[in-house]
Amino acid sequence: MIPKSGIRFSEEIMRQQSPMTDQALAAPRDYLQAQIRWQWGEIVFWLATLLPFVLTPSYLVLASQIAITALFALSLDLILGFCGIVSLGHAAYFGVGAYTAGLLSKWGFGEPLSGLVLAALAAGIFGYLSSFIIARFRHLALIMLTLGLALLLQEIANSASWLTGGSDGLQGIHTWPIFGRFRFDLYGYTAYTYSLALLFVVFLVARRLIHSPFGLALRGIRENTTRMPAIGAAIRGHIRTIYTIAAAIAGIAGALLAQTTETVSLEVLGFQRSADVLVMLILGGTGRLYGGLIGAAVYMIARDQFSGLNPQFWYFWIGLILIAVVMLLPGGILGGLSRLASRAKDKP
Amino acid sequence: MPPVFGVLFDGLAYGMLLFLLSVGLSVTLGMMNFVNLAHCSFAMLGGYVTVTLMNALGWPFLATLPVAFVAAAAASMVLERVFFRRFYRASDLEQCLLTIGVVFVSIAAAAYIYGTDQQPLQLPAYLRGSFVFAGLNFAAYRLFLIAVALCITIALIAGIEATRFGAQVRAAVNNQRMARGLGINVDVLFAITFALGSGLAGLGGALAVAMVGLDPSFAFTYLIYVLIVVSVGGLGSIAGSFAAAMVLGLSDIAGKYYVPAIGSVLIYLVMIVLLMWRPLGLFGRR
């Protein structure tokens, strides 16, 4: 039984914009309820995330960083895949979250869960403020504005080295054990459990959000900005809302990285990080919620393996993989796979 | 003359270099909407061609410049024909991914063949040193760069405004569907324009070596500056790229001279302000 509260909440948002009768709401509600049902592929995916504990326990630290990056990619998918906002500067919010959690710990308050909440809040505020600029632009101007804002933030962080530790990074971060009992160990058990649990919880929230009238409105904005006001949807308001939420989630991912690795340096805000997560998301397939997760896993595992085999030229092979994916799997890995699946279904 | 003019002169030269590197991308992006993030890989190719011809084969510097242009143009033609043209219908994001893959491959190839250290370049004697005029020093090489860039700008504008080819390019940038409808072979047009644009990037790369150095990371480092120029100038506009490159080059240098404390962020602030004022670019239209 699906709790109606999530759908009701977003219905309220829609109702505030334009009055609709209960009868008119019935068909969309059924559609959304059908979408929100768990498919067996999803259950298999989440069970598979538990495999590293048993199959590859020496890879748990990598797994935890994949989970963190997957969360970051998920937050980008919310604005890119579902709302059409291409951002080359999403790492700004990741970095704000990371520095918030890092600074809290450095100043003596290393409790991880409350650190996450405060980091999400800080990143959300930054996201909200920048959303006023972001929501007004499209196309290339939007992309370059997101890039410019992030680069600006990174330079400011470099100058404010009294606060951020500058290019040497923040020193003296020490994360307290979770719930007072689970220490962060060398093998990465706690780190992976923590990151994975958070990824799952936030994913559930994002999933509920997407399969709601609000989510449909976002997709409408992505497809056709001109039409949306005609049916009474408030574009800028919605964009600001989703951008703030995405920023907050990116902040959580950043805070997770700061807490599990006990390091924060300027490159958490950097162009490289924004570009990498964009590549991972496109690789996995945008607008499918799981695209970011799959893309992050594939990219980071490929990079880890290639760089082990060929520390100097691993990126050559990654380049080839990117080219191959675009050639063979249009729409990213998930897009390509779903196309193959539907073609297989069509064959008699 | 107050010393700031010497500094502004240097900024002008730097702006011209950015123009050469960016103009090709602006036109191809405006015409075909093909997001070619590998644009600076062609610039890098031009740079390596010049360095190889000079250091390994002893060619004089000036002779290597046309070869850099042709090599980059030819490489881009091959890549476009064999590869890129299949992706014109693909989404922007996929074109991004594809061309980023090409950049990775190109950087790896450069690192493998040439190594990761800086490529040394010794300019001929007549391009080294500086002239003194009105009490200020003006570097010979920067004068040369400005002269070359101005000649190319004039040639480009003349070409675009006064030739049939230029008219076809303008038509295709303005309204591709209409242009096709009128019987203009847009695909051939694009292939030629793409080659020209990449060739110019190659020339820019060759000229850049003596000013800002060359190593395999060139393809990524200058991509950001090029994107800034292209977005601020407006897609599909030569005049736009020129104006944007000038504004950015001069304001960057002037900022660093007068207020070095914000020197690093001035170029981003200028870009943000200009984009917010003119989201389509200074001379862009859609």
Add this chain to the structure above:
Amino acid sequence: MQKLHCGLAGLAAALAIAGGPALAQDTIKIGIINPYSGQFADTGIQLDNGIKLYVKQHGDTVAGKKLEFIRKDVGGVAPDLAKRLAQELIVRDHADIYAGFALTPNALAVADISAEAKKFMVVMNAATSIITTKSPYIARTSTTTPQLNQTIGTWAAKHGVKTAYTMVSDYGPGIDAEAAFHTGFKEAGGEIVGSVRFPVANPDFSAFVQRAKDANPDAIYIWIPGGAQPAAVGKALAERGIDPTKIKVLGQDALAFESARKSMGEIALGIITVSNYDSNIDTPLNHEFVKAYNEEFHRNPDIYSIGGYDGTRLIYEALQKTNGNADGEALIAAAKGMSWQSPRGPITIDPETRDIIQTVHIFQVEKVGDQLLNVEIDRVENVKDPVKERMKH
């Protein structure tokens, strides 16, 4: 829940250890964490070449144990990745020793693991003073930024430079260098007439050079990292009319690196740099080293190569002294106080700070035959890291 958690951890740990190679006791594994790709690739590769040359010359067996080198690419500044690689080197590869470390943030991150897991760690390049204080098992064989830059500050003031204008790159090492130069210069009686910091990725220096010229100092001190910038600065100096033979141009090694000298040409003449090493140091030991390096890698060694070379020597000699015992406590105890003659001059690992004590050389770019080379014009011997020295008092 906690019991299950511990149980799982214990089971997996047992599996991991049991799954390790049976020859674990006779092989000592050294994990090299180094940037092999990205913008610091050249630094990483020169460092690695230094390691490779030493291993080639001395074989890969020490005190009856075989040495295995595991190379991990850190790609640039990435402390989270560096830390993960360090953890994986223990958990997956059962490494005993950490080596490499071209960049400070990465070294600081791995220092935590070195301290927790009690692993001997040799820093072969990263030059920030505090690194050796982050784990009691770290020894350094490169240099520290203050060691070099405070020395040239003092030297300049003692050699006729009364006023100086400083320009540094606006990030960690640049800021450290600025502070060190100012300290050395002012303590010896000099006056700083102005200072400016350039953005890290700065391609064009003319504005900054003009500001320096406006202040009309006796000397201009420049700190920039290697790569494209040294040549660009050199050219900007010439273009703005600053002649290094009239106004002294001072800097650290990168300013007069081989690639920079080649690109600058004659305008490099007269540039004075401070360094712990140059391939032109005139001792038989160095000439042998340079010759061997040239044969192997077809290029000249630089400061990164010597850090890698001497760092590897430290590992070998420490293992020799502990008779093959790769335990962190044993190795660091053996390393403390070790002293030998390196191609750069005599070096010692300070028993108190575990940092390097070495000769600091002052070079000037001069024309030798038809080449531009760094010729040593002065030196200061037995220099310790001044920042840690100050911390003691």
